[in-house]
Structures are given as structure tokens and as C-alpha cells.
């Protein structure tokens with residue numbers, strides 16, 4: 077019996093989100109009196125694999141093959157299903173990112189397992205196995221009972237803290253049958269020199285209140301000094317002021333940074349659905365009745381075009397002290 081966690085890597089390196097997932101898996105294993113087996117797919121060196129032990133993995137199953145250079149949902153699902161059966165996994169934990177969403181649903185069919193998708197904290201109880209997720213665009217929480225023997229859980233990024241342990245994990249090659257990928261990636265164009273929105277600890281975001289794309293310099297300057305990513309509301313990307321990949325919300329990216337600065341954003345429910353899990357929200361708006369202030373930890377009533385440069389200067393001064 078074990079808790080199986082899929083530890084995704086990017087060019088052979090794990091990110092913080094992976095370690096959060098392993099920390100979460102270790103706590104779930106503790107709750108059900110089990111151990112953690114981590115599955116790593118693709119080429120990752122032993123030192124990097126060893127880091128998974130520091131967050132609570134007991135055993136690491138590595139699967140390497142020429143066919144695993146890029147993600148193919150069906151092939152990856154197949155490997156995880158084989159690992160789950162071999163390890164007698166009761167619970168399988170995956171990140172609630174694009175990979176996780178694609179793989180979890182396939183795994184659930186394959187293993188006849190219920191899915192708890194987009195979880196935000198540890199299971200509320202194990203008897204019955206009850207998980208907690210946000211519903212109605214973040215307006216409410218739902219406790220969902222998963223009744224199947226095997227459960228698949230996807231965890232929202234940045235919703236669980238890293239827990240370091242003294243654990244040492246064993247690393248084994250797992251001889252999975254690896255099928256031919258049906259999806260072939262011909263070309264990858266990576267963003268360079270930019271902090272990815274989904275990885276960012278700090279995000280500076282602008283809405284229609286910024287008035288025009290010409291005013292984005294003040295957002296970028298603050299993001300620069302804070303080493304933050306930039307984001308925007310949907311009308312901003314619809315207007316073509318910013319690229320669509322920056323749009324957050326119900327129909328955009330769902331993020332949970334440590335700090336989200338919302339400038340000239342009204343706080344419509346569809347926007348907040350994508351960012352309300354942020355640890356700290358700072359809102360800047362000229363309208364003191366703007367809905368965004370209901371969600372904000374700190375609110376500044378004022379013109380974003382003046383407040384943002386003042387914040388940038390304050391951060392620069394604080395850094396120079």
C-alpha cells in the first residue's frame with residue numbers, strides 16, 4: 077500500500093511545485109499510515125531525484141525511455157497506472173496543472189478511481205475519505221467524499237507549504253511498458269528572460285483601469301524590481317494590450333502567488349476565480365467601492381499610474397538600505 081505521487085520535471089529539474097506536491101503526499105501518507113512512492117518520468121539525474129527524499133518520498137521509481145522526451149498524456153497515464161498497480165497505491169497525487177488535468181481523468185478511468193480535482197488542502201477526513209475544493213469560481217468550498225478504493229487527487233499549486241524532512245529515498249528503475257507516443261512535439265518555443273506566471277511568487281497585474289497598453293511600463297517596472305511576473309484581466313488581453321497568456325481568471329490562468337498586486341482591476345468574480353488563492357492581495361483602485369477591496373489584504377485608493385511608480389521607488393529605496 078502506498079501513496080503514489082507523480083513528480084513532473086522540466087528539462088530534468090524539479091520545481092518548487094513538485095516539492096510541494098511531495099510534501100503534501102507525505103502528509104496524506106501519514107494520515108492513512110502509508111509510505112510515499114514518487115514516479116519520475118524522463119531523464120533526471122540521481123542528485124535531482126534524491127531531492128524528492130528531502131520532502132518525504134520513501135521510494136523513487138524512475139522511468140526513462142527515448143519515447144518519453146515530451147509529454148504524451150496516454151503514454152504517461154499508462155506508466156502511472158502500471159506504477160500504481162505495482163505499488164498497490166491507494167491514493168495517487170498529481171499537480172492540478174495542464175499535465176495533471178489531462179492525466180488524472182485518464183487515470184481515473186483506467187483505475188476505476190474517483191478524482192478529487194483542484195484540492196486546496198489536506199483531506200478533511202480519511203474515513204470516509206473526504207477532500208476539500210473550491211467551487212462556484214471560488215465563492216464556496218465543497219467537501220467531496222471519494223468512495224472508491226483508489227483515489228486520484230490533483231493539488232492546486234502553491235496551496236501547500238514545503239515540508240523538509242531528514243528522509244532518504246531509495247531510487248529504483250521501474251520497468252514500465254512504454255508505448256509509442258501518439259503526439260509528437262515538433263517545435264518548442266520557450267519564453268526567455270521572463271518569469272513564468274504560473275511559477276511566480278509575486279505577480280503585478282493590470283486591468284482596464286490602466287487605460288492603455290502605453291501605460292504598462294509602470295507595471296513592468298514594479299515587476300522588475302520585485303522580480304515578479306506580469307498579468308492582466310481578460311478585457312486587457314481581449315483589447316490586445318497584453319498577450320493572452322497573461323490573462324488570469326475563470327477563463328485564463330489560475331494562480332496562487334504569495335503576493336498579487338491588482339492595479340485598475342475591478343475584482344469581478346470571473347477575475348477573482350483565478351487569483352483568490354493568492355496568499356496576499358494588494359488592490360489599487362480609484363473607486364473605494366470596487367469589489368476587489370472585499371478580497372484585498374491591503375487596499376490603496378488612488379490612481380494606479382501614480383501609485384505604481386511610488387511603490388517602485390519605495391521598493392528600490394528599501395533594497396538600497
Ligand SMILES: Cc1cc2nc3c(=O)[nH]c(=O)nc-3n(C[C@H](O)[C@H](O)[C@H](O)COP(=O)(O)OP(=O)(O)OC[C@H]3O[C@@H](n4cnc5c(N)ncnc54)[C@H](O)[C@@H]3O)c2cc1C
Pocket residue numbers: 282283284285286308309310311312323324325326327328339340341342343344345346347350360361362363366378379380381
Ligand atoms: C463567462 C465569463 C468569463 C470571464 N472570464 C474572465 C477571466 O478569466 N478573467 C477576467 O479578468 N475577466 C473575465 N471575465 C470578465 C469579467 O466579468 C470582468 O468584465 C473583467 O474582469 C473586468 O476587467 P477589469 O477589472 O480590468 O475592468 P473594469 O471592470 O472595467 O474595471 C476597471 C477598474 O479600474 C478602476 N480604475 C479606473 N481608473 C483607474 C486608475 N487610474 N487607477 C486605478 N484604478 C482605476 C475602476 O474603478 C474599475 O474598478 C469574464 C466574463 C464572463 C462573462
